[in-house]
Amino acid sequence: MNWACSIGLSTKPGLVYFHSLLNSHIQTKNPKQALLLFRQLYEFNVKPNDLTSSLLLKACTSSSSYLNSANAEIEANQIHTHLIKSGVDRFVYVGTALLDLYMKLGRVRNAQKLFDDMPERDDVSWNALICGVSRNGRHFEALELFVQMCREGFRPRHTTLVSLVPSCGRHELAFQGKSVHGFGIKAGLDSDSQVKNALTSMYGKCADLEAAEVLFEEIGDKSVVSWNTMIGAYGQNGFFDEAMLVFKRMREEDVQANLVTVVSLLSANADPESAHCHAIKTGLVNNASVITSLICEYATRGNTESGELLYKSLPQKTLVSLTALISSYAERDNMGQVMECFAHLLQLDMKLDAVAMVSILHGIKHPADFGLGLAFHGYGLKTGLTADSLAVNGLISMYSRFDNIEDAFSLFSEMREKPLITWNSLVSGCVQAGRSSDALELFSQMKMSGHSPDSISISSLLSGCCQIEYLKFGEGLHTYVLRNNLEGEDFVGTALIDMYTKCGRIDRAERVFKSIKEPCLATWNSMISGYSLYGLEHKALVCFSEMQEQGLKPDKITFLAVLAACTHGGLVHGGRTYFQMMKERFNLIPSLQHCACMVNLYGRAGLLDDALMFIRDMEIEPDFAVWGALLNACCIHQEVKLGEYIAKKLFFLDSKNAGFLVLMSNLYAIKRRWEDVARVREMMRETGGDGCSGISVIEMT
Incomplete structure (x- = not known):
């Protein structure tokens, strides 16, 4: 009776009182207190009934943090055992509540068996099962x-459709x-706003925005959920x-935004x-979910x-927000800051999850x-x-990434279950x-193990066909x-x-391109690059114009392909125009690759002075490729003096790269300066290289 006295009760509390306390724990999402209270029932010799058990189960499913805890599964099994012993598991709504708990714990088999063993079921039980699955x-x-x-013979309700429809949100x-949807219309369930949402x-997840818009406009009294769904x-x-x-429309109609609205806006690329x-x-800025989303977007x-700054303002640091920072630093190759974040994570007594670890590994x-x-x-080995x-x-x-394929294969072979994503990796x-x-060869093994290749598998394999110019295999993949x-x-x-471009079939590449409804x-970049590679500069530039007519903005890769087309076609004026367009019209900062293209363009046209002026005016320090493009031009136009000047620069940039020595050797040979050829050849032997090695591939038919 001590506990009763401590909370101001002079008599033994009844079951109704315990039910009100359990309800309060459901509202405050406090499963641990609910479990403790349930145990204390027996201290007062108060026998719980079916309603008590149902309230306890609801309390357990009210908190996601509890469901993710280590003890949740053990306690769920203990509750299940108690329900069987007390006989209240025969009540449909108690069994349904237990089924829901198992589903939220990810124990689908347990839930399915519980459902199969239920003496009777109702539509609520079916809804719980469908929703959980x-x-x-x-x-x-x-x-x-x-x-x-x-x-x-069970008649689905609107809640059934609300539970089922998310499963169909895939292409x-x-x-x-x-x-x-058709079933819902026929059964008269489609007028419900939850169903429409x-x-x-x-439809949004299936990229059918027309259908999504029609449904959204049909909703008479749009709640914040409806607006968030459309956003x-x-x-x-x-x-x-x-x-x-x-x-904007939502604000005009005085619908108050909530935290989901802000998160949805950030997902929709809103300015953070x-x-x-x-x-x-x-x-809403005090909400942890909103702060975490803002951190991720920033x-x-x-x-x-x-x-x-936002992360520091978080009252309770989370792994998700810290992972966002780690990912950002890793993306920018700032491994020093990544390690600081990792040290901070350890100080907070947190452990990396798979997502955080992958973010670090990508950096x-x-x-x-x-x-x-x-x-x-x-x-990873230590933490499991x-x-x-x-x-x-x-x-x-x-x-x-570091060509250590043997270790990659070793990791792969140690896995008991190999999902498709691992085969793809x-x-x-x-x-x-x-x-x-x-x-x-892996592709063959993958099919033998019962996995059907998906679009990611096919894309990787097509890239492999490009490397070895294996057209026949590429055609087989196209058929698949x-x-x-x-x-x-x-x-x-x-x-x-x-694949078709690099395997010598530009005609088939064109055919594939034309078959795509909305490239x-x-x-578009791939097709422009293909035309450039084949010296079809006019087709490449027409393709570039058509792309813009479709409302697509070119990126740096587009301009790289366009400048390559101008170089192959000797279109100096066109190259200058597109280079300026890239900077002034599209606000793209040229990379060293773009600069090397321009130097190559000037050099091939014999405008070596213009090429030199371009290099001197560059806003970034020229690299090996930029100077190498000019040296190649010197070989074409037999400019020995300028070539020697550039070769010295290249030597100091990368003395181990024998490519520029090969060019100088060829330039001296053209001028019949055999002593200089011999001297350069000797330098090549000293540096351990005799030029660029290569392989030849013949496809056997």
Whole structure:
């Protein structure tokens, strides 16, 4: 009775009192207190009933932090055992609450078995099962359960559709999503605003924005959820201006934004500073989710300083926000700051998750940092992260980046279960390391293990065909793409164009390009580059104009291809015009590659003085490629004196690179200066190189 006295009770509390306390713990999302209270029932010899058990289960599902804790599964099993012993598990709503708990813990098999063993079921039980299966990523299974539910005579409610529709928010399930929509119309469930919101979101995820817009406009009294859904639909599909217009309309109709609105706006590429100001005005800036989203957006845009300031303002530091900073630093090759963040993470007694570890591994790009990669591999082994396929994929990519394919294969062979994403990582790694033959062999093993290649697998393999000019295999992959309807993926079409271009079939590359309804920028770039490679400069420039007519803005890669076309065609005036256009009209800062293209253009045309003036006026320090382009021009026009001047510069830039010595040797040979040829050849032997090695490939038919 001590506990009763401590809270001001003079008599033994009744069951109703405990129920009110359990309800309060549900509202405050405090499962631990609910469990403690449930145990204290027995201290007062108060026997819990079916309602008590239902409230306890609801309390356990109320907190995501509790569901992610180590003890949650153990306690769920203990509750289940207690329910069986007390006999209250026979009540449908108690069994449904327990099923929901298992689903939220990710224990789908336990939930399915519980559902199968239920003596009776209602539509709420079916909804809980369908929603749980969908939430756990088993989208096809959710649809099959819906069909089974209808066959067994249960009438779906609007909550059933709200639970099911998210499973159809994928391109490959768009048809099934439309079928569910049709069912909803026929059953008269489509007028419900929750159903309309769910369908709007589904169509947005399937990139059917016309259908999403129609549904959105049909909603009479649009809640903040409806507005957020439409903003998210536009943002997910890259229609950022439209997302901003929807937000403007929302403000005009005096609908108060919430934290989801701000997060959706940031996902829709909204200016983080404007979104930040709006969050301050509406008082949402104190929300941890909003702050974390702002940190992520600032970090993504390279404004790490603002991200850091916001991070310091977080009352409770989170792994997500810290991962955003780590990712930003890694992207900018600032491994020193990455390690500071990692040290801070350890001080907070946190551990890296697979996402954070992959962010760090992606930042390890230089040989000097390879030791860090090995250290994080060791950290992954110690913390158990290497059991996560995402972390293993990151390690495979890192080892492949440094041509250490043997270690990548070793990691791969140690995995018990090899998902498709891991096969893709190793195939891509082999291609990156120039071992395309290994990639093609892996492809055969992948199919034998029962995995069907997806668009990512195909794109990597097509890149491998480019390396070894294996046209026949590339054609086979093209057939697979057509047979499995993968040609709709932008990067698959781009990879096919690259493959045909590099394997000598520009005609087929054109055919693939023309078959794509709405080519993305990368696809246009690939076609322009292909025309440039074949010396079809006029076609390349026409393609460039058509691309702009389609409303696409060229990027640095586009201009690299355009300048290459001008170089091959000797279009000096055109090259100058496009170089100026790049800077002045599109505000793109030329890279060293663009500068090397311009020097090559001037040099091939014999305008060596113009080339020299261009190099002197460069805003960035010229590198080996820039000076090398001018030396090549000296060889073409037999300018020995200028060539010797440039060769000295190249020697100090990279004395081990024998390429410039080969050019000088050729230049002296043209002028019949055999003593100088012999001297240069001797220098080449001393540096350990005799020019650039190469291979020849013959495709056997």
